[in-house]
Amino acid sequence: MQEREIKVMKKILATNDKMAIELRAILKEQGVLYINLMSSPGSGKTSLLENTAKNYDSNLAVIEGDIETTLDAKRIANAGMISYQINTGPFGGDCHLESGWIKSALEEIDLDGIDILFVENIGNLVCPAEFDVGAHFNIVLISTTEGEDKPLKYPLAFQNSSVCVITKTDLMPYLNLDIQQLKDNIKKVNPKMKIIELSSKTGDGMDNWFNFLNNNKLS
């Protein structure tokens, strides 16, 4: 990588991280638990939020990050949550969200009475992990269909998260997945990771997810 590119990258990261620290403090002061969901496309971030909206008694808001479309924001709104869409556009800076964009979004969202703010990051297991959006918890999702090796191959998303949600457990009978190996690989990359296994479709394991939210709500 060229030196000039590195310098620019460092400057962007420094600006991002400063804003992230501010956001973390502001949301804490407001009593809003702030959670950043990261995963590959199709790992089930939106489905987890839909199930949560329907079955978890709390006031939720979601900031949706997508390169294009408002499909997820519509799904979230239909599920009864306040939703705000950030589209990062078709080219350049489109593979992740940054804290400054969250701050701008928050100027448009009324957080009064909101218990939990979720950010659904861009579907990408690489770039979002490089940008702190100031959340109280970074949570990485991985579906049972993605294989045991992903934590080793994409370690940063797992190192920079404190909770890993293994999704789509209902599909396990039809897969060759060695779930213990997957969990061992997660722990190898991040020994302190809390792991929650669930299926948003059948509801199996959702109680563990709701317990996690209960235990960490700020108000």
Added chain:
Amino acid sequence: MQEREIKVMKKILATNDKMAIELRAILKEQGVLYINLMSSPGSGKTSLLENTAKNYDSNLAVIEGDIETTLDAKRIANAGMISYQINTGPFGGDCHLESGWIKSALEEIDLDGIDILFVENIGNLVCPAEFDVGAHFNIVLISTTEGEDKPLKYPLAFQNSSVCVITKTDLMPYLNLDIQQLKDNIKKVNPKMKIIELSSKTGDGMDNWFNFLNNNKLS
């Protein structure tokens, strides 16, 4: 995005694209079909290559792109293909492959007698599509578990590919997927896309994939 960042990005892309054009011509002259596989993590790129190595009678070489680990290169080597690993490292420029890195890899690989060179790009549906690696075909994979909406949400990977392989069709009985909707969305983003449906696990549909390779081999 800041103006300075855009300038650097444009310079990198121009260098990349120039090298990509050279690579495309060099491989054509050598009679080697050159295919770039792109998808999310866990969509089944390595499994498709493993099945191809076992069941398709041809001399194959694979350049594996991963942020970390040589797990895929080992799987590929075990399946009997020549494999070369590029690790992009843990931070910065790690979300895609560039044509210059392929060129460097090719200096280490003996292409004599090779019919097809595959690049297995970084598992990421966003960044790899922005960087032409000079392949004769960009092929995007999407698994049946990822949902119907991904072509609309990550259009560039679908616009910049000429073939879309829908993988893991064996899981369809256990999913709510509307495959016609998925195909409609692919065609909406890229009306000329050739679509191949298959399961690397059961072998269903692999004949269509092998036919595609047969029809496009250069020697």
